[in-house]
Structure formats: C-alpha cells, structure tokens
Amino acid sequence: MKAQSKLYFYMILSTILLVFIAVWSLNTGVYDFGDRSAFEVLWKVIVGESDLSLSDKYIVWDVRASRIVMTIIIGSMLSVSGTSLQGLFRNPLATGDLIGLTAGATLMAAITIVLGGHFREYLPEAVQFSLVGIAAFIGSLLAMLLVYKISTSGGKTNVVMMLLSGVAISAIGFSITGFLIYISKDEQLRDLTFWNMGSLAAATWTKNIILAVILIISYTILLPKGKALNAMMLGEKDAQHLGINVERLKKQIVIIVSLMVGSCVAFSGTIGFVGLIVPYILRLLFKSNYSFILPLSAIFGSVLLLTADTVSRSVVEPSELPIGILTAMMGAPIFIAILLKFKKSV
C-alpha cells in the first residue's frame, strides 16, 4: 500500500508539472493578444464571454489549445508504447521504431503523398481529406502483422526474430520511401520531409477526439499490466509459472502498441525517440518496476513532448523547427548511453 501511495504522489506531482508546462506553452507564440495573457483569453473562451475578437478566440482555442492537447496525447502514447514494448522484449532499446511500425506507417504515408494523385479521385470525399493519416495507420498495422507472422510459430513468438524482422521491414520501408523522395516533385518533397520529421501544427479538435478515444481504449487495457510486465522480467517460463498468460499478454501489447503508434504517425508524422527517452529516465529513477514506470511514462511522455514542441515553435519564429529534430537531439545521446551500459554488462 505504501508503494501505491508513493505512486500517487509522483503521479500528482508530475501532473502539476505538466499543467505548468501547458500554461507556459499556451502563452508562447508570435500572436499578440494585446493587454491580455493567452491564459485569460482561454478562460474567457471557456466561460463563454463574448467580448473577444474572432481571431483571438481562434488562436487560443483552435490553434494553441488544440495543439497542446494533441501534443499531450501523442507524447503520452508514444512513451507508453515504448515502455510496454521494452517490458515485453526485456530490452531497453525496443521501441515502435525498432520493430518496424514507424517505417510501415511512414512508407504508406509517403506512397500516398507521392502517388495519391493517381487514385485520389476514386475515393469518397471524407476519405480523401484524411487519406495520408488512414494510410499511415494501415501501414503500421500491416508492418505489425508481418512482424508477427514472421516471428510466431506454433503460437509462440520469438522475440529475437521479432526484432530482426522489424529491422528488415524498416530497411524495406525506408528504401522505398527513399525512392519516392527521389522521384517526388518539389512540393511533395517538402511534404515528405515534414512527414519524416513530424509536426504537431495540424492539430484540430476533431483529431483530438479520435486520439483521445484511442488513448482511453489502449490505456484501459495496457496500464494495469505493470505487474505482468514485472513478472516477464524473470523470463517467459517463470512468468508463465507465476500465472501470467504470456502469449495473450504479447498479443495484447503488440496489437495495442501498433494501434497507438499508427495513429500517432497518422496525425503527426514520425516523431522518434520519445518511447526511448522517457522509459530510460524513469528506469534510472525507479529501477525496472513497471507498476511505477508504466503509468508515469504516460505523464512524462507528455511533459517531454510538450516541452520539445513549445521550444520548436519559439526558437526560430515565425517558422518552426520540425519536432523530430529536437526529439532526436535529446534521444540520440540516451541511445548511446544505453549502449555503453550494455557494453559494460556483457
């Protein structure tokens, strides 16, 4: 019980931190609200006061607030997907990027951007508008199924095979994406680079509702899995002896993670390393206790991505740095740190 109250304490503390960052993020941007702060304007929007100019309202509600919410959801999902995969594979380097989900999603997105013009008109209008997003989601699911097919035999999944097939799929995905970049026109190339580096600028409330539904479904299933993942650390056989249904756990994690990663890539492009950085830092703080780091990674993922995104849109005003550049800058040193640690233990 003591551990439980300690967890709540950390959860509340990190949520307060997240709220502070969100307020700072809301007040950051090139648009000038005159003598009010963005926070006051948002409050007026919420309570429905009518003395606001339309563009003040639009910037605060439809641009900044919706972007902050989307960043919070995506940061959280990316981070939780990394944490769950690492628990499942008992490997701190396992992330959605590593088992080929991101590559699958990016590939489908790239195909749609470059070749979409040829089949776009045969589709219903609602589909046309979100074509790239839907394609990315399908791509991530296909990659997952393929990885699963290759690495599973007789109902048992071989983790090493899974990682290797992930590497193979990434290689195929990026080579085809590279070819598409080569044949793309200039404006398509711009879209592709943006897609490859991620961006949260296209946030809308409609997208947030879809993402929130995915988040709730995923977390209801995933977040209580901390104990099971702790048991997994002893090895699959021992976990089985402790009464964990290992195969079922694997299936659940794999399907839900591909759902989360696919929808993240669909709405914001490729934002790498979030699923690597957050669990790593949390493991430093709480060892590998998944009952702690699974729920905490949900909040710290948001903290990290919201900080990065706010920085990305304030350093080179009036343009923005692609967010993927920033997360990679933070992530790459951590990647190396993990490798060095491994080297010592071998």
Next chain:
Amino acid sequence: MKKFILAASVLMAIYSCKKEVQKPTENGNELVAEAPKSNNKIVTLNGGITEIVAALGHEKEIVATDVTSTYPESLKKSSENLGHVRSITIEPIMAVSPTLILGSDKDINPELMGKIKASGIKTETFKQEYTVEGTKKLIADVAKAIGNTDYQKLNDKIDADLKQIQPIAKKPKVLFIYARGNMMMVAGKNTPMAALINLAGGENAVNDFEDFKPLTPEAVVKANPDVLFFFSSGLQSSGGNEGALKMPGVSQTNAGKNKKIIAMDGGLVSGFGPRLGEAAVSLNKLLVESTK
C-alpha cells in the same frame, strides 16, 4: 513600448489613408494616378503574386510574404518573412492580423488551407500558368482581389517589353540546372524555366519529361545543350562557371566546349508576374550574346 509603437503606426496608417492623394505636377492641374488607398493588410504567399500587388501600388499594404517573394527588395524591411510556403503555420500568419491572404493554388498545403478557412480570414488562391496569357490573367485576377481595376498598364508593359525580343536565327538549346540539396536537377517541360526559354527565343534542351529530374551525365551528353542556364544563387553555390563546367557530362556538350554559361536572378526567372517581359528580354539578350 512595442505596443505603443504599434498603436502609433496604426494611427499613422489610418491618418495617411484619409489624406487626399493630389499631387499637382509641373503644369498644375494633372493628377498623378495613385492606387486607391485601402485599409487592407495583405499576406502574399507567392513571389509572382507579391510582385503584382506591389506593382499595382499596394506594396505598403503587404504585411507578410513567403520566402520566394524577393522583389521588390524594400519588402524585406516593411514585411515579415514567413519562410517556405510549405512549412508555414497558421499562427505567424494570424500574428500580423491580415485582412486578405493571396496565394497560388499549388503552393499552399491542404492542412494550412483548412486552418486558414477556419480562421475566417478572406483568402483568394489563383491558378498560375506559365504563359504570357496566364500571367496577364493572373494580374487581372489579383487586381480584382485587392480592389484595383487599374491593371491594364502592367499588361501593356509586358507586351511592350516582349516586343524588344530579338529573334535568334538558330534557336540555341538551353539546359536549366538547379541544385536541390546535393542533387542537381534539370528543368523539363511545363516548368517556368522552359516557358521563359521558349519566350526568349531559345529551346528547352530536354522535352521528354515534365517538371524536374535529377541530372545524369548521359542525359546531359544526349541533350547536348548549347547553353547552360542557372539561378545566380545556384551558380554561386556550385562554384561559379568553373564548378558548372566540372559537372558530370558537361565537358562533352557544346555548352561545355564553348563555355556558354548564363545565370539570372531566381525570382525574375520563376516569378511570372509583372516583370515577365523584362525577364524574357534579359534572357533573350544573354542568349543572343551566347550565340555570337
């Protein structure tokens, strides 16, 4: 302080709009035609369109532009540069509180377009065709959008300029090259460069594909251009004439053997705005020079 200056400049702007534009000239009763003043704050997201708005006398109303809007140069000081049109986001646009956004239908990505529509700012997008007729139509359309019907003089100027083009007996084959990252691209059919080359009395060296394709040594030798054509900035970045002559395959072509390399300002070549005539004449001069 910032807000004070902003308020002051807004007041000044309003005040200057009220003033009657009457400049008595030498003979005392002639009025100089000036653009009708309006309180428009315009964001232009395309080099050619920016030039048209400025040429119609509305330069003062432009509050922000994209990276391709390099002309007139005075805009650098008076307006905000929002960067590349494909990576512009909605907030910096709204930060300059525009009343009108103008762009070409090909440039603005659908995501941004959706946001602009939702923001309620009046927006006009135009089809840009790389022909003389297309440019004239664009000028007329942009003029209509900013409420100025006095555009005929711009179109007349294009016609007058085009009349100065000297026909070249043997059409030189011109290959346009530009650097994209570390890849050299050449201009095929339906590019502004090909259109301008044809206007200026030359012939585009490659016509078996559209848009831009990476340059390969074999393709360069096969096309065998008489002249190599660059953006001034591009030629500089690839090491000037020396660098251009070292490009793969170039030494085997007529252009390489005779060292015929020309360069023009990028905005002038690809703008297809009010300076279309000027651009064609300058290119024509360069081509006449290079065929001597």
